Amino acid sequence: MALAAASIPAGSSAFTVLDVESILARLSAEARARVIWARGPIQEVLFQLQEEPLTDELVASAARRAWNPVWSLSRAFREAFATNPEQWRAALAADLKRDGEILERIVADEDSRETLRWIFGLLRSYYDLVVTAVPPDVILSAPEGEIAGLADDKDFQPLFAGQIALLAAIDAAKVAGRADRARDLLDVAFLELKKAQVSLQRHGLWLTPFPSETQEQRGDRAIRYAERLREVLSEEDVQVLDAARLQTLR
Numbered sequence: 001m002a003l004a005a006a007s008i009p010a011g012s013s014a015f016t017v018l019d020v021e022s023i024l025a026r027l028s029a030e031a032r033a034r035v036i037w038a039r040g041p042i043q044e045v046l047f048q049l050q051e052e053p054l055t056d057e058l059v060a061s062a063a064r065r066a067w068n069p070v071w072s073l074s075r076a077f078r079e080a081f082a083t084n085p086e087q088w089r090a091a092l093a094a095d096l097k098r099d100g101e102i103l104e105r106i107v108a109d110e111d112s113r114e115t116l117r118w119i120f121g122l123l124r125s126y127y128d129l130v131v132t133a134v135p136p137d138v139i140l141s142a143p144e145g146e147i148a149g150l151a152d153d154k155d156f157q158p159l160f161a162g163q164i165a166l167l168a169a170i171d172a173a174k175v176a177g178r179a180d181r182a183r184d185l186l187d188v189a190f191l192e193l194k195k196a197q198v199s200l201q202r203h204g205l206w207l208t209p210f211p212s213e214t215q216e217q218r219g220d221r222a223i224r225y226a227e228r229l230r231e232v233l234s235e236e237d238v239q240v241l242d243a244a245r246l247q248t249l250r
Contacts, residue, residue, distance in 0.1 A: 019095055
């Protein structure tokens, strides 16, 4: 566990709750007054992600601009978490369940539902690790220069960008007529978090989106994925993949 704690950036708890209003509502009046300013900048970023063409540049820019206000909320969250960990763990689990249900209502096919399960499973694994392996005082005492630098840290960017895209997807899913954009943002969140998973593995953090899965369930999932590939790949696709197969190591 010491390796895990040392490998987790201090800012990794930045979105341990995926709903700004949920964080604000649970803070004390004094803490809420300190960080209420962050709501506006975050809403501006979410609006841009929901309205402008989704490009890698837009997602990266949105994440950079959201970092400072999100970090301010995260500090308040961690301060509150330190006083009553079990209460905040329960709140986090409730928020993840609620947000997952919001998105479930707008995904229309099994592939999208599988993507949704993967995203929330990975986040649950990561949040469980963060809140158990990294004491609040470690995060709260991190140098400001280290925290500010995370906005441009290539290893950390995908983790935060994926969560910002997911927050925008949740926000869009609540608005009539925005389901298509919510689904697009969900795909962006998956791609960014997949990159984050690979990046974390390089630091020795192996996270699974299916932490409670049995060996039998894992086998069933592998078969389901294989059957789905057979359905969507044409004969030409299979030939291209076969031709690209590694033939020799010489």
